[in-house]
Amino acid sequence: MTDRDDPGTIGRRVQHLRAERGLTQKQLAEPAYTPAYISTLEAGRVRASDEALRHIAERLGVAYDELATGRPAHLATDLRLRLTEAQRTLATGAAEEAAGQYAALLVEAEGHELPDVQAVALLGLGECAIDTGELAAARLYFERSEQALADAPLPARVPALRGRAVSHYLAGELRYAVYLLESTLDELNRGGLHDPDALLLLYASIIGPYMDMGAQARAAQAAEFALALAPQSQDPALVARMHRSVARTLLAEGRIAEADASLVKAAELYRTLQLRTELANCHWMRGYVSAQNGELERAEGELREALAMLTAKRAALYSSQVAVELADVLHRRGKSDEAAAILEDVLNDLSSERGALHSAAAHRLLGIIAEDARDTDAAEEHYVRALSLLERAGAAGDLADLCRLLGDLLRRTGRVEAALDAYRTGLGHRTSPGTTTLGPAPAQPPL
Incomplete structure (x- = not known):
């Protein structure tokens, strides 16, 4: 059965279109049907067949779909x-x-x-x-x-x-x-x-x-x-x-x-x-794996390719994720100034309400860059801001790692008690369930 209006609605539509064109019921019916049939149809007392509606639509000069559903032609x-x-x-x-x-x-x-x-x-x-x-x-x-x-x-x-x-x-x-x-x-x-x-x-x-x-x-x-x-x-x-x-x-x-x-x-x-x-995500994944294997030049190329696939105006949250990984590789290759500039751009594009995980990753890496530059105050500020964002998102594994970084910084600057507190907090996150418990991997496609 076609998706069309009820007989009463179609009947009124036929009557309106017929009158609009100045046709009689006999003129509309001929040669296949009788005026009595058109009268019954217009009164909504019969459900017209598709064949009848196509005949009437042709006589009225409208598309079948328009007559059957009331939707404009095309x-x-x-x-x-x-x-x-x-x-x-x-x-x-x-x-x-x-x-x-x-x-x-x-x-x-x-x-x-x-x-x-x-x-x-x-x-x-x-x-x-x-x-x-x-x-x-x-x-x-x-x-x-x-x-x-x-x-x-x-x-x-x-x-x-x-x-x-x-x-x-x-x-x-x-x-x-x-x-x-x-x-x-x-x-x-x-x-x-x-x-x-x-x-x-x-x-x-x-x-x-x-x-x-x-x-x-x-x-x-x-x-x-x-x-x-x-x-x-x-x-x-x-x-x-x-x-x-x-x-x-x-x-x-x-x-x-x-x-x-x-x-x-x-x-x-x-x-x-x-x-x-x-698919930019796939280049990002390859860049990540290369970085983990110490192949930093290849990692930089893959991550730059991923960023190039994400247009400047599209998907800021995705491109921010890739940008943080690229900044990490650049820092490890000795290009810390370029890395910091990329991270600042990431933070300018995001807020604590959107992209909390990526903002936290940017602050964490800026903290590491600041530490390497012996700017401990700036490093501590970035670590604390990252900590706040990760606590809100509940990313336990990342929290544990960040607490270690913050604890190490505090210990090196002589604040032993504060460092111990940071380590204890990190151990708590490390021993608690993480952000997920992954079950069996999903079935694989036939490639």
């Missing part, structure tokens, strides 16, 4: 065209402009009861809110997008699920973020739902939470899976623009189905473009 295609425009705007980093486009689309989709368009618009609003650091609003948008897709297969719901997980992660709720991502990966892989885009999105997104929780082995594995799944595209933005232009031409010629096909390809390419941005 509405769905027009909305899809505007959705790809909003995706393009977001992909170029203009989050606030994109949010306005998505909001307008959401109003129209709700007015015409188009749940698929509602879900995409809500997803876009969530992505815009993440880019601008409005994490609570982002979470609500993603939840509403999931609800709009409640009856859809799991791969279709993955972008909204992933968005919700990322909003929890960026708010410092690491354990719940990992739970959401791992449970979704497990359900996809164990259920044989091996959608490459869905898996890539999840694996790329789980790297950051794994790293912040100290699960480096799982982070490295996720990065390798993501890179193996990554779709190949020379220039997705360029090809997507081509498909959008083609769609406009086809629409002007009335070739709706072909225009739809071009718009679907454009939307897929914009998603690919966003996934390529997500």
Whole structure:
């Protein structure tokens, strides 16, 4: 059964359009139907068949969908065209402009009861809110997008699920973020739902939470899976623009189905473009591993590549994470001034309400740089500020390490009692449960 209005609503619509065109019931009915049938239909006493509605739509000079649903002709295609425009705007980093486009689309989709368009618009609003650091609003948008897709297969719901997980992660709720991502990966892989885009999105997104929780082995594995799944595209933005232009031409010629096909390809390419941005996490992971192995030159190259993939206006919280790692490598390579400048930029972009973990990491490293420069007052100030941020986020492992750094500094400056207090606090965090208790790793994809 088609998704169309009730017989009474359709009957009134037929009567209105017929009168508007100056047709009699007989003229509308001929040659396939009788005037009595049209009269009964207009009164809402019969549910017209699809065949009858197509005949009447042709006689009235309107599209079948417009007659059956009341939606303007080509509405769905027009909305899809505007959705790809909003995706393009977001992909170029203009989050606030994109949010306005998505909001307008959401109003129209709700007015015409188009749940698929509602879900995409809500997803876009969530992505815009993440880019601008409005994490609570982002979470609500993603939840509403999931609800709009409640009856859809799991791969279709993955972008909204992933968005919700990322909003929890960026708010410092690491354990719940990992739970959401791992449970979704497990359900996809164990259920044989091996959608490459869905898996890539999840694996790329789980790297950051794994790293912040100290699960480096799982982070490295996720990065390798993501890179193996990554779709190949020379220039997705360029090809997507081509498909959008083609769609406009086809629409002007009335070739709706072909225009739809071009718009679907454009939307897929914009998603690919966003996934390529997500893959910055994979370069970051490789840089981290290289740094751990002492390969600092290679680490610097990978981390700079990750930063280059994150545009200046997009995803400040992601780029801050990479910037802190790059600053650490630069400091270890003797480029402390450049490292400090990068860290100050990170702190200027973030606040204690958003990106607490990254702000804490920046303060911790600035403390180490200050210590190396024998500026103990500045070092202590940075350590204390980092401590406050980590306590708020509940990152126990990082707290223990920071307490050790602070204790060592206090001991070297002759404040033994204060140093002992810092060490005791650190031991307390070290012996308490960490930010998460990881269960079995999720099932792996067939690569």
